[in-house]
Amino acid sequence: MAKKLTALILTFMMAFTAMGLVACGGGDNKSDAFTVMFYDGGYGHDWLEEFVKEFVAEKKYGGDVSQVTSADYKLTAREDVAAYSTTIMKGKNCPDVIMANAIKNDDISDGLIADLSDVYNTKVKTSNGEISINDYIMPESKMIFTRSFSFGGSDSRQWAIPWTAIPLSIAYNETLLNKIEHTTSGNAGDCVEDGRWSKAPTTFEELMTCFADIKAQGTVDGNKISAFGWSGKDGMLWFESLIYIWWAQYQGLDESKIEGENAFYDFFNLDTADKFKQTGIVKSLEHIQEMITGGGNFINSYSDPSAITIKNYQPAFARGEMVFCLTGDFFAKEYKTILENNKDKVNAKLMPVPAYDDVHNENYTFLNTTSCMYVPNNAKHKDMAKEFLAFINDEAHLIRFTELTGAIRPFGANNAADKAAMKAKYLAAKDWGDFEKSTFELYFGCDDVVLAFPRNYETRGKNHEPSLIYTYKNARALSNDYWTIVDKMRTDSVQNIVIGNRDSLYETAVTYYKDLERNYEEYMIKSI
């Protein structure tokens, strides 16, 4: 009896194991719901739910949103959607739309992602009549998602639609700033009135003077304050706005200002590691060095940057514990509650990155442009998904997105007249706070945008491939080892860190790009 019972139990166990193995493959998605898997960032997902419901209502119920039920759509939040995109798209429960903070080239090359060229040709409603998404989207954003099927190919197509373009910069607390007395000897430009800082610094020199004044004063209303919030435990993304803008201002954005060197955007057409020798890299990092280091230590910084993350300093900024910090347009939405609780001492605004100096002072805004939505080839409702991506790009939805998030999608502002018109529409959409207004100013008021992307690829005349290397290797000025560089800035010269020593960025790049240079040579031979 005991033997039989044991055998029975074991058989059940085996059956369950076998069922488990079958389950590994994922069951068929029997539901007819329209599914979106999304990265839930600082903007929240109210807008996504509203748009999906509206879209489903239009497709199924003649536009009556009240008839849409939870069985009609499914939204799945997944923070690591970009990292696991391949597995997600190969599974049987593949969503119809993926909204992530990046798109993988391997997924494109493997045929997992649907070609969205037809979506880009779709016309959307605007107040100026119907316009194709191709003409409506910010050209730089379109380029980022225009790639050949594989490396160096000549068959470029569009693979994704941006769901946002995030302006990153320095936020400042106007309430605190106005209580800072100008007591040091540095140049404060015309930012000081009646001995106090009345507006945000516009040049690096003024910023340094402001930092010195904050340090000298030490407290506001009896509370200890710091000058600048940044963290050592996050990636270089948060410093990119400063580094890239100063670098572009010094180097020249599209046309080089330095004899014998390429322009800023040439860096990203990274056919050789020699591009790491651009003078602008050293110059911009020297500014960072001056901002945050002194006497072998970190200075002007909130807390100990080596021990904190962005999630430590941003709430502290929202509580009024520092005057400046690195952040983006999502800040007000993400920290809404803290900001409301501290509104007597915090009036946050996003400011343009202070100019490199009086000569290199072009008004640029840095945009992080990799966030996108795409359709898996394996999606159950592929055509519907493509329609959805077109649906959310008309003017009414762009404005509604901004209304719900405070952020702007990169559409409809490709010349000065359109910029002014769109800015007016966004401003009229809601009674905005100062932070959102400053974000709009940053977005619409700049002369040009700076991206970590080879915008000038067309001048190379090569098969519409945005970059021969960048899009496949994501060349970054500080490589991926941001913290090591920032930490070494305390004791070593930037020149050494970038070019000089054995572990410098340049030497690392030589090794890193060895294979790529070989590929590049093969590509050149092939294309001739």
Add this chain to the structure above:
Amino acid sequence: MIVNNKKRSKVKLYLFVALMLSVSLLHFVIFYVYVNFDTVRLTFFRFDEIKNQYVFNAFNNYADAIRLTFIEGNAAKLNTFLNTFRAISINLIILPISVITAYAFYKKVYGEKAFRVIFYLPSIISIVVQCSAFLAMFKTYEFNGANFYGPYNQFFRLFGYAPEWLSIGSEGNTMWPLIYAFAIIAGLGTNVILMSSAMLRIPSSITEAAELDGCGFYRELFTITLPLIMPTITTWVTMILASVFGFFMQPMLLTEGSRGTDNKFYTIPWEIFDQVQNGASKSTIPAAATTGILLSLIIMPLVAFMRWLFRKLTPEVSF
């Protein structure tokens, strides 16, 4: 009739055995044979972006890995390599603690049952939760210009020791001790159970005889218990050498994902994790496979040597 019945039951038995084994075999073939074969295969390939396929690369992946780590002496690479072996030192600290703890349980010290539960608790709590709780004990919180400290942070401050415990800076020297402390606490439970099981097998007649001969608490441990559990310890040594392959969660979670200056906290398994997980592409997979195989090539002779050494040093025990 009887012969037929016998045959039928034999067939049933074979069928049963075959079915039972098939799941394990399938599992073995897919998750061991295939995975390992493919890993070794990938070390001889590189991803060609133009052809969009893996192409033969002979021993170049191995040559590159060895050159970067050992010949060119890249500081970051060398740190990553050396940090990986800290897993062994952590386990060597765990060994005496777990032997003494298990022995105390074995000898049924006062409150033994409660201690057993407490010691095993970390083994059943998610490592992410444990890390968060552990970090909170050492953190410095700034709120409205005032500092608040985690309990341990506060405790050490009473004695004038007030470092920034969680600093990843090149001069910060508290993060590795914290990683060690955490890994020891989290790893103790399983090891105590392992040692306890070995001790419980010791015939009570041996310990009773020792007690009658006047053998004290620690003398019994060193002269009776320890020699008798040596086979378990030999197996354990093999296991700790293999622990280097999985040493990444503790430093990764405690440093909140920061590798530190010149990879001060990075380990090879963490590097492999990054290469196949975060921002992975087909071109990084061969490097990850090569690193893994190289690590195996270093560890394998060590395992063989340690097993040989322990067998030489310790007597064969059977009871």
